[in-house]
Amino acid sequence: MKNWFAANRRLLGLLAVLLPLAGLLVFVALRAGPLAAVPVTVATVESQALAPALFGIGTVEARYTHRIGPTFAGRVATVAVQPGDAVRAGQVVGEMDPVDLDERLVAQEAGLRRAEANVLAAQAQMREVGARRSFADAQATRYARLLQSNSVSSEAAAAKRQEADAAAAAQQAASAGAEAARQELSRLRAERDALRVQRANLRLVAPVDGL
Known part of the structure; x- marks a missing residue:
């Protein structure tokens, strides 16, 4: 018997290392791996309307562009609005310097x-x-x-x-x-x-x- 243990000492040492590792692998597989239990969420069935939604990244461009400006060259005196501001028809958006x-x-x-x-x-x-x-x-x-x-x-x-x-x-x-x-x-x-x-x-x- 002693001779058998002496002859298989290396095998026993290897088994002593592999068995805990195998147990750990089985534990992990059962808790978090593909063999783990799937969590189930219970919800009440309700009837609701589906609202379509669209997501994306793009550039907003104006459908119509209106060019405004003075009838002669000059200096800009005042600017009443900034890019992106909402304006109404007839609203003054700027004024040129009248000079003389x-x-x-x-x-x-x-x-x-x-x-x-x-x-x-x-x-x-x-x-x-x-x-x-x-x-x-x-x-x-x-x-x-x-x-x-x-x-x-x-x-x-x-x-x-x-x-x-x-x-x-x-x-x-x-x-x-x-x-x-x-x-x-x-x-x-x-x-x-x-x-x-x-x-x-x-x-x-x-x-x-x-x-």
Whole structure:
């Protein structure tokens, strides 16, 4: 017997190491391995609606893009919104620097007032010249009749005719001056309106609701 133990000492030592390892492997397999018991969770069956959900990573792009900007180059004075802010149609989102545009508008208004005064003066002159022509025409006609009856000399009748012709020329000149004054007034008004539009375009306004 002693000889058998002596002969198989190495085998016994190996078994002494392997048996605990085998037991440990069996224990682990039963507790956490494929042979382990499957935990069971009990839940109450309920009827609920399924809501579809979509998850992903992407880039949000605008469906419509509206470009806004001034009608002429300049410096930006103020910015009222930031990227991503919600804006309403008609909301001011920024404004350009008017530089000297306000002063030009003031000067244009002063020029308009002078032009309006010139038009009024030209109209008054036309009325005065028209009255003089009417009187000169009447005198020329009267002297022409008197000449037929030899009541006045031909020189006197000719002088009245010349006065009537001069009055007619003066009326034409006054009419041309009045027309020029009206055209100048129209030109200044158009320039004033253009400056007003240019001034209004300095305000950058959102054309539609959006971001």
